[in-house]
Amino acid sequence: MRLLLVEDEPEVASFIKKSLEEGDYEVTVAMDGTMAWETINSFKYDLLIFDLMLPGINGLELCKKCRQQKILTPILMLTALGATDNIIMGLDSGADDYLTKPFKLTELEARIRSLLRRIRPAENEVTEPPTKNSLAFADVVLDLDEKSVTRNKVPVELTATEFRLLEYLLRNPRKVVSRMDILEKVWGYDFNLNTKVVDVYINYLRKKLDKDSKLKLINTVTGMGYILKEVYNEDPN
Ligand code: CA
Numbered sequence: 582m583r584l585l586l587v588e589d590e591p592e593v594a595s596f597i598k599k600s601l602e603e604g605d606y607e608v609t610v611a612m613d614g615t616m617a618w619e620t621i622n623s624f625k626y627d628l629l630i631f632d633l634m635l636p637g638i639n640g641l642e643l644c645k646k647c648r649q650q651k652i653l654t655p656i657l658m659l660t661a662l663g664a665t666d667n668i669i670m671g672l673d674s675g676a677d678d679y680l681t682k683p684f685k686l687t688e689l690e691a692r693i694r695s696l697l698r699r700i701r702p703a704e705n706e707v708t709e710p711p712t713k714n715s716l717a718f719a720d721v722v723l724d725l726d727e728k729s730v731t732r733n734k735v736p737v738e739l740t741a742t743e744f745r746l747l748e749y750l751l752r753n754p755r756k757v758v759s760r761m762d763i764l765e766k767v768w769g770y771d772f773n774l775n776t777k778v779v780d781v782y783i784n785y786l787r788k789k790l791d792k793d794s795k796l797k798l799i800n801t802v803t804g805m806g807y808i809l810k811e812v813y814n815e816d817p818n
Contacts, residue, residue: 582697583607585626587617587643588659589635597630600686606693614638618646626654628696631676633660633667641674648675653741655696659684672781677742678768679778695769699745716751719798719811721790723751732790742767743786750799750809759806783807 584606588594591612598608609624611617615637621629629647631640638646644656658671658679671679677699678692716723720733728744730737739747745767750758760776768778783799791797797812 582627583609583625584628584630584693585609585611585617585620585624586630587611587614587635587640588630588632589613590632597686597689601690601693604690612636614640614643617643621647621652621654622650628693629654629656630693631656631658633658633671641670644671644674644676655699655741657692657696668777669781672778675740677740691770698769699741716748718751718754718809719796721747721751721798723748730790732794737789739786739789742782743789746782746786747790750807754809757802757805757808762806 582605584601586594586597586601586608588597588610589612594610594612598610601608609620609626611620613636617631617635618638621643629643631643633640635643640658640660644658647654647656655678656676658676659682660667660671660679661682668679668681677696680689680692714724714726716725721730723730723744725748730739730744730747746763749763749766760779763779764770764776767782783801787799791799795814797814798809800808800810800812802808
């Protein structure tokens, strides 16, 4: 597995690199955003780790540039700030996950494993039989082979994380799923974490899937989580 770590603090960078290399990752370090962008365009990586504050191009801008260029490699953002605004900005700019500094190395490794697992499902993971390659609910169809989604036959562009979130909801229709369930099944975490990221992604999915429709499918159950069911709403906003 080839990782690119973009971190301008040399001591932090070399500590992370050394530790990850013990875990059999191949780690390239870029010390600033400009160098990182050149590297990303020259080599293929399995995962990108961006520090938020960087000289040259900052972590948010790097995320945006990658996604604009259709580079879909998973991105983990490192932020020293931890404020919700920065986390949301990071996710808005196309990052798949974030980690607040200071973090434990075991947590970084867990996040990396989880992100990589999402692009390369484990061999023992249950796969759908070949005849059943799509999931549907109301007028939503999710094609597991093509990784495409339509609503009322109109294509809906989703990111990899949004796709997995929708897939999970479609596999559990008309059933309340908690934020922790979603975090565990969609993000692959089996330890307790802030579930804010779930709310952020539910909102993304709603904007793309439910915004223009009077039939709302993704619904909040206060204090419990979310449910996929048909709720007819005259006011589309
Ligand atoms: Ca920095």
